[in-house]
Amino acid sequence: MSWQVTSHIYGGKGFAPATVEEYARIARALDSEACALGALSASWSSTGVQLGSHRVSAPMCPTLASGDITAVDVRHTTLPFTTLAARCSDHAVECRRLGDTLADMARLLIRAHSLYADAELASRRILTEVVQVGTQLKPGYAAAGTGALAAGGLLAGWAVEGKPNPAWMSTTTARFQEGVMSGVGAKVGGVPSGVGLVRTDEVNTAAGRIAGVSAPVKNLAQGDRLRVREVVSHAPVVRSSASVGESLENLRRLAEERLGKVDLDSGLEYATIAIQRYERADGSNAWLVTIPGTDGKPDSPFGWAQNVELMSADANRRMSADSARMVVEAMEQAGIGADEPVALIGHSQGGIVAAAIAADKADDYNIQHVVTAGSPVANHPIGENTWVTSIEVEDELVAALDGAENPATDNWLTVRGTVSLAPEPTLASVDENGSCTPGSTPVAGSTPFDAAPVLGSTTQRELSHWLKYHQAAYQNATDLGSPALQRHEQHFRQTIAGELKETRYFEGRMTRSTTLAPAESDSPA
Secondary structure, rough: EEEEEEEEEEEOOOOOOOHHHHHHHHHHHHHHHHHHHHHHHHHHHHHHHHHHHHOOOOOOOHHHHHOOOHHHOOOOOOOOOOHHHHHHHHHHHHHHHHHHHHHHHHHHHHHHHOOOOHHHHHHHHHHHHHHHHHHOOHHHHHHHHHHHHHHHHHHHHHHHHHOOOOOOHHHHHHHHHHHHHHHHHHHHHHOOHHHHHHHOOOHHHHHHHHHHHHHHHHHHHHHHHHEEEOOOOOOOOOOOOOOOHHHHHHHHHHHHHHHHOOOOOOOOOEEEEEEEEEEEOOOOOOEEEEEOOOOOOOOOOOHHHHHHHHOOOOOHHHHHOOOHHHHHHHHHHOOOOOEEEEEEEEEEEEHHHHHHHHOOOOOOOOEEEHHHEEEOOOOOOOOOEEEEEEEEEOOOHHHHOOOOOOOOOEEEEEEEEEEEEEOOOOEEEEEOOOOOEEOEOOOOOOOOOEEEOOOOOOOOOOOOOHHHHHHHHHHHHHHHHOHHHHHHHHHHHHHOOOEEEEEEEEEEEEEEOOOOOOOEEEEEE
């Protein structure tokens, strides 16, 4: 058993209304023809059944009973019922196959061109607001309902895998996670019931309140001095990139290397980011900043507490988060110019840092493109001049922590993936009459429009917040050939266009000490 991801696309630069209607008309026509072929298939099947009934309608006739037209008495004649029934069955199968093909084409057209994305987002927003109000008014009932759904997922996963696996709990609660989170955020943030209909930042307001308490406690535990220094990698962990897909793979390599999940023999440790300089044909520079997520180490600026600050509705609070300060300090040390184009890519907390810098440092840096994977960034006020490509998985929970859907605008595109079981291979068999039925082995990428395989996935359900699930989601969205996604991909390529000249790594540590080692920068909270 392995896993695959099916993606849908929301936002990005769309088509003119007339063009959208034309695509929708084609999709409806394909669906209509698929239904017609389905009806024709049923008709052929019915005809075969009727032929069979006619054959046995005269039980005393030996010719009809045998179906052998070569032995027909000269005084009788009959139809080749067996042959005709077989032909009817063949026609029914072929019509069904053609109908399924047309239906698949219609679904592909709808997904690739996001034809009904607005209606789907509207329905999701309504459900989220209903759950939010219910959570605010009846938090006990909301907690009980969410707990029941989670318990049901746990039991279902237990039945499938033969042992309890908490990852299934997120699967059954996925559709309600944003509503519950926004309801809890509204309760903590003091947002009146019903106001959520005109705002979506309840969680961010609550995060600001919580950060007012958690940040001082965090400073007592970790210290409030941030040290940022350049470190040397003994292996090319983050390599040259010319696409979002390649950059996601580099992000995964850096994230897993610094946490010890892979061993590239680089010598890099936790709280390390990468900054690459690309030189264009005219001699100017472009930059790509790669930011992994939370590592949770005791002296790391990418700890759990920093997530709360980054989620705050207040810009000063966001930029006071240690992880955001570290990345900005590293960008300064790398020498990124104010007018030089910059792309940021981050996973989880790294994506929140990227969104915060794009929103709050727009006057200091030319942030042209941000890519986030599994990051709750819907309410970060990123300007229209910055393109945002967000990748989320339906049941990963982390991306839903902001309690809101990402904006669906020309410059903000979201790829949302849904995890499902990949088809199991089938064995070959030999029937009693000697005919053979060949087996099949699913091959990665053999059905790119349906789903993309999660490379390295386990045989059991695991948390879909791992970056490999976002990579599969983006791969499937790319395979769809979405024009909106292609525009975002082209913009990302143009942002970092050029020859890679250097890749530098920067490491951050929190401390109470004010003594600096060589090549270190120290900044207070």
